[in-house]
Amino acid sequence: MVIYGTGLLAFCLLAGAVVGQLLGYLLGVDANVGGVGIAMIALIVLSDRLQKRGALQPPTRQGVLFWSAVYIPVVVAMAASQNVQAAVTGGPAAITAGVASVAACLLLVPAISRLAPPLAESTFDAADANSSTDEGR
Amino acid sequence: MLDAVETVLAKYSLVTALALVAAVMWISYAAANGVFRGRVHGSALAILIGLIAAYAGGAVAGGNAGVADVPWLAGVGVLGGAAFRDLAIVATAFGVRLEEFRRTGVAGIVALLAGVLVSFIIGGVTAYAFGYRDPQSIVTIGGGAATYIVGPVTGAAVGASSEVIALSVAAGLVKSILVMTLTPVVAPWIGLDNPHAALIYGGLMGTTSGVAAGLAATDERLAPYGAMTATFYTGLGCLLGPSVLYMAIRVLV
Structure with missing residues (x-):
């Protein structure tokens, strides 16, 4: 069931x-x-x-x-x-803190990916990656 | 007539939300394949429409839950609330092999620690630059740069002012919304196309809502990996913020 x-x-x-x-x-x-x-x-x-x-x-x-x-x-x-309105109208300090931390962490993604690589290749194959996703999996 | 419609929509608010979200999905996927010729992913477009609607809803109803503050749209808040969101996130793990997670265990932990620390440092430096010199305010805004939950939890624990706590929530919301919208754009640049990178991404970004939506808009199959690490981030931030990081900041300023 x-x-x-x-x-x-x-x-x-x-x-x-x-x-x-x-x-x-x-x-x-x-x-x-x-x-x-x-x-x-x-x-x-x-x-x-x-x-x-x-x-x-x-x-x-x-x-x-x-x-x-x-x-x-x-x-x-x-x-x-x-609460998108609070984010947009949060003032310069809030916006700066949010933007800067996102930028810094984005730059760290490739660095840490290289620092601790996976044991084996774990990528999706290309044909699969382009398929529509709205069917779920 | 309109009253009758509104009464029904409000009474069946969750059903209203299902119909509405389905319509938004249909429009988004049609536009993505038609107008944008597949250059923009339908889910990215749908999430963007959601965020714009949330802004409009906040402006009209004046609450803090986007469109969900409009009475007949309250069901959107239920459908997108913690219960259904977490149920759907957990469901995405169905069929994923545990080995995939074990493989990236160390990288995931490194990413979590780096993500929490970097966010606190950047948020703290921003607070300092904007003239906040007391350690309570600095650590609270630093927490906000982690997530919009870490900020207020840290602020409440160290006794920050309510103005600073509100600021930390706003910083966390900015981060969450940026992650939702930017993830599909930057994904090719940072190699975000495999489970390993998604695990690291979730650990570094931390904002569950941001990561959940960002990965959904990039490649739905990455979602369980990012969500898995992101779910530990807020707890780690709430643990480190009012304790180790607060003490470190007190020594520094």
Whole structure:
């Protein structure tokens, strides 16, 4: 059933968020530390286990894939509910701090990529990269 | 008549949001393939439309949640809120092999530390240059240059003024919106076309919303890798800001 997949996904997010919240308490931080990242690892590990057991039927997969496929529309809705006005009218100090930190971090991407290279080639092949993405994956 | 429509749209606000976002996606992809002949990605265009709508919504409704402050558009705030956003981000990890993450583990940690430190330093120097000389204000604006959550959390912990905290939120918003819009533009220049680079990118930029939207507009398949590291960034910033970095700044000024 489709809902099994969505349920699996929801369980992973909730479990990850709880662990992230606990990690925050332990570190004395008023924030969720890596909850979404932990949830992603949980989903990868759990779905791998279920796959090997043959318990991941196509309808179940659809229950996860739907949410993966609506990722971009959800992000568009997120963009539409940002406080853009505060950013634009934040004053020169806020704009300078934001622009300068983005510029500096962008310059660091190639530097760190070279500093700690991947063990093996992990690029997408070119034909794949040009395919349409609105089908999800 | 209009009242009846508005009543329905407000009552079914999440449904309204789904219909509206679908329309925006359709228009964006049609324009990207038609007017722009594939030079601009449809998702980049859709996100840009979202940001412009958020600005207009903020101007009309005067709130802080973009179009979501307009009553019949409140559903956009739910659809784009933390719950659905995080559910969709986690779903993108489905089918990704764990090995991909393990492979870039060290680089991811280096990127996270470098990203938090560089943002704090640049934000702090900016604050100093604009005449803020007390360590509380410097570290808070430095936190804002990390993300719009790190800024206020740090500011509250060290006792910064509310004016400075507001400034730090604005700095974080500027960063988030820049990352959303600039990522697809700069991606070819910084080699952002593989999972390894995306993991590093997420760690360096940190702003989850910015990275999520920026990578969506660049190549959707990069999203899980960037989101994975970015999700640790705000926690790390909230950890280091009011503690180590605040003490370091107190020694320096």
